[in-house]
Amino acid sequence: MNTVNLKLIKLEIDKSYVTYWERTFDFVKNFAKEKNIILTEEEINYIVDSFKEEHEDLLFEFNEDVVLFKEPPVLDWTDKFEKTPTLQEVRAYVKKLVDECEKFETLSPDWFIDVIGNREKRKHIINSSKRRIMNKLEIQRHNKYVMGLAELIHNSIYLNSELNRKFNKKPNIEKYHYFESRIKILTTEYKIILHTEQYKGKSEIKPQTVHLYDVLEVNKKTSRT
Numbered sequence: 001m002n003t004v005n006l007k008l009i010k011l012e013i014d015k016s017y018v019t020y021w022e023r024t025f026d027f028v029k030n031f032a033k034e035k036n037i038i039l040t041e042e043e044i045n046y047i048v049d050s051f052k053e054e055h056e057d058l059l060f061e062f063n064e065d066v067v068l069f070k071e072p073p074v075l076d077w078t079d080k081f082e083k084t085p086t087l088q089e090v091r092a093y094v095k096k097l098v099d100e101c102e103k104f105e106t107l108s109p110d111w112f113i114d115v116i117g118n119r120e121k122r123k124h125i126i127n128s129s130k131r132r133i134m135n136k137l138e139i140q141r142h143n144k145y146v147m148g149l150a151e152l153i154h155n156s157i158y159l160n161s162e163l164n165r166k167f168n169k170k171p172n173i174e175k176y177h178y179f180e181s182r183i184k185i186l187t188t189e190y191k192i193i194l195h196t197e198q199y200k201g202k203s204e205i206k207p208q209t210v211h212l213y214d215v216l217e218v219n220k221k222t223s224r225t
Contacts, residue, residue, distance in 0.1 A: 001043055009037065010047050014165065023051045072107065072157045075183045077144065084140040085147045087126070093147055094122050103209050104150055106179060108158035110206035113179065113196055115149065121213060129214055138217065141185075145192055145215050152181040152215070156194055174200040177210045193218050 009032060013023060028047050032039045039047075085093075097115040104113050115125070128134070128142050145152060156179040164173040179194040195214035198204075 001040075001046065003046070006039075006043055006046055007050075009035075009039075010050055013047075013051075023048065070157075072180050072182050073155055074189060075151060075155055075181070077148065077183045078185050080148065081144050085143045087143070090126050090143050090146050091122075093149075094126055097149065098122060104153040106153060106156045106158065108156075108179070110208060111158050111177075111179070112207060112209040113153045113156075113194065113212050114209055115212050117211065117213075124213055125215060128216065130216060141190065141217060142215065145183075145217070148183075149212070149215070152183075152192060153179070153194065153212075156181040159193070161198075172200050174198050174202065190217055191219050192216065 009028075012035075013028070013031060025044055025048055028044050029039065032044075094115065098117065101116065102114065105111075106113060126146060131139065131142070134142065159178040159180050161175050161177045163175055164170055167173075175198040177196045177198060179196065181192045181194065183190050183192065193216050194212060195216065196210035197213050198208075198210050
């Protein structure tokens, strides 16, 4: 096993915008395949384990006496929206959240999320960083996620954190924190990751408030009927 070459592949992944929790066995395997590199199972595990070791110190350790939610509740949104919210409605709602400066409690103790920022920040939440590769149905669901942000945040759990490694692009961001929510529409369940930012120099003493900057659907699966 040539660890030098494996570290070069890891470095290429680090340069991408893929977050820590997305760097799974299958992701590394497909990433290498796209570059015409065939890796053994041992080599893939080496890369994945190196990510785990690198980010282990960033994972938030809760007090053992606190009862934690291991998984977020599945919210039934089958009848939540009679019709898909329009882009204009989504824009108005996000602006309202920013204007009201409300912070929302999550299911994880002492973690709060608010929606703040200038026009570019609001635009990023409204459009999503992956909008250009979404199909029509995915865009419609994204509009629903944004319009239901308060409920999504209230029913989210803390996942993990990672340091901002691109200070040249976002010099005011210290860390990224990720939260998970789940919803169900008819018989299909969707997992949504709330991406948040921690500004540089901000205290990490709990309770801590972080700032929403993206809402991404990361997978879906058919629920049992």
